Amino acid sequence: xxxxxxxxxxxxxxxxxxxxxxxxxxxxxxxxxxxxxxxxxxxxxxxxxxxxxxxxxxxxxxxxxxxxxxxxxxxxxxxxxxxxxxxxxxxxxxxxxxxxxxxxxxxxxxxxxxxxxxxxxxxxxxxxxxxxxxxxxxxxxxxxxxxxxxxxxxxxxxxxxxxxxxxxxxxxxxxxxxxxxxxxxxxxxxxxxxxxxxxxxxxxxxxxxxxxxxxxxxxxxxxxxxxxxxxxxxxxxxxxxxxxxxxxxxxxxxxxxxxxxxxxxxxxxxxxxxxxxxxxxxxxxxxxxxxxxxxxxx
Numbered sequence: 001x002x003x004x005x006x007x008x009x010x011x012x013x014x015x016x017x018x019x020x021x022x023x024x025x026x027x028x029x030x031x032x033x034x035x036x037x038x039x040x041x042x043x044x045x046x047x048x049x050x051x052x053x054x055x056x057x058x059x060x061x062x063x064x065x066x067x068x069x070x071x072x073x074x075x076x077x078x079x080x081x082x083x084x085x086x087x088x089x090x091x092x093x094x095x096x097x098x099x100x101x102x103x104x105x106x107x108x109x110x111x112x113x114x115x116x117x118x119x120x121x122x123x124x125x126x127x128x129x130x131x132x133x134x135x136x137x138x139x140x141x142x143x144x145x146x147x148x149x150x151x152x153x154x155x156x157x158x159x160x161x162x163x164x165x166x167x168x169x170x171x172x173x174x175x176x177x178x179x180x181x182x183x184x185x186x187x188x189x190x191x192x193x194x195x196x197x198x199x200x201x202x203x204x205x206x207x208x209x210x211x212x213x214x215x216x217x218x219x220x221x222x223x224x225x226x227x228x229x230x231x232x233x234x235x236x237x238x239x240x241x242x243x244x245x246x247x248x249x250x251x252x253x254x255x256x257x258x259x260x261x262x263x264x265x266x267x268x269x270x271x272x273x274x275x276x277x278x279x280x281x282x283x284x285x286x287x288x289x290x291x292x293x294x295x296x297x298x
Contacts, residue, residue, distance in 0.1 A: 004030045008066035010051060010099070011073030013039040015169035016115075016206055020070060023210045032064050034073065051095035061102040068217055069112045071099060074140070077170055078119070081133035092136035093143060100147045100155070112155040113216050114144040116225070118202075118267075120159070141225070148223045156220035160209050161202035161229035161267065164286045166293035172236065173203065173290055176243055181294040183249045190251040197237040197255055202267060204230040205281035212277045219275045226272045230279050242287045 007024050011017045012033030021044050024031050031044040039046050049060045051073055075081065075091035096114060103110045117137040121128040129135060141157050148155040164173040172194075182188035212228045220226060240253055 004028065005067045006030045006032065006064065007068040007070065008032050008034060008060075008064050009044075009070045009072065010034045010095075011071075012041075012044070012046075013037065014072060015167045015171075015174075016163060016210065017072050018167060019165070019206050020072065020210045020213065023207070024070075024214065027214060029068070032066065034060065051098065052090045054098045057095070057098040058102050061099070061106050065107055066103075066110055067107075069099065069103065069110055070213055070217075071096060071112065071114050075133070075136070076117075078131050078133045081131055081136065085132035085135075088132050088136045089139065092133075093139040096140045097143050097147075100144065100153065104147065104151050104153060108151065108153055110154070111217055112144070112153065113213050113220065114140065114155060114157050115213075116141045116157050116159045118159055118161050118227075118229075145223055154222045156216045156222060157225040158209075158213060158216055158220075159225055159227050160212075161204050161227070163206045163209060164203045164283075164290060165206040165281070166289040167206065168297070169206075172201075173239060173287065176240065177287070177290040177294050178298075180243055180247055180249065180251070181291065181298055183251055184247060184295070185298060190249060191254050192240065192251055193254045193256070194236055194240070195256060197240070197253065198235055200233040200235050202229045202231070202233050203239070203283060203286070204228065204279055205286045208279040208281050212272060215272075215275050215277050224271065226275075227267045227269055228272055228277075229267045229269060230283070231267065231269050232283075234283065239287070242284055243291070246288050246291055 007029040009020050012021055013035040021031055021033050021041055025043045033039055033044045033046050034049050049056050051057055075088045081088040119134045120138045121134045144155050147153050183190050209228050
């Protein structure tokens with residue numbers, strides 16, 4: 001391994017990816033950021049690559065020869081997976097396979113963290129499958145674990161819950177934050193729409209999660225799946241009340257009559273906590289930072 005560890009981050013222009021680039025640069029890694037479009041960050045080397053193209057992935061790995069890989073890239077929207085399930089499988093499962101297979105041939109000692117999803121289903125119980133996105137992320141993890149077993153590669157799986165914090169994301173808190181800031185600027189009706197106010201989810205700050213990924217590089221055991229979450233479930237009604245406390249805008253909340261099925265997965269933080277990780281950013285700070293990001297971004 002090189003003196004300055006070389007880290008390849010896929011999906012680097014995304015919500016988690018941008019935080020990861022900054023975090024790992026500050027932690028002393030030589031970061032190469034992989035995106036499908038131009039990405040400006042003066043601290044990192046940037047490579048544009050379509051990870052669903054096997055040949056392009058081969059060229060990327062041969063060029064960078066990373067010591068570490070943080071695989072964040074993929075299709076992460078449930079609705080999109082219903083519309084185009086094949087592309088979701090290509091983006092999440094096949095891209096992972098191409099990366100791991102190329103690493104197996106070029107640098108099998110590379111330590112890999114694959115980021116799964118709390119929406120994975122139990123392959124032994126097909127009734128737990130709720131959408132194509134879940135299928136794609138479950139297959140991604142099975143591929144990663146299989147390459148670890150078959151080829152003795154050092155591959156760790158992280159399974160984060162719902163990410164919040166400053167930045168642009170598809171998460172519900174980010175959607176709320178942007179809408180509220182639009183209300184503050186009189187660019188939107190003062191009504192916040194939500195499917196189910198009583199739906200409960202575990203929210204964890206993206207900056208805490210990126211810190212967990214560094215710990216997994218250092219101490220994560222190959223083949224293991226590590227849940228990364230706050231360990232606390234909050235209803236969307238509670239989340240909205242926090243948002244209300246940070247704005248002078250008075251808005252109404254509108255719910256529809258369609259109660260979407262909420263998938264609740266068991267979260268076990270014992271394994272990640274044994275490595276010394278604890279979430280340190282509280283929910284209120286995450287929400288306020290998210291609001292302030294959009295206040296500056298707009």
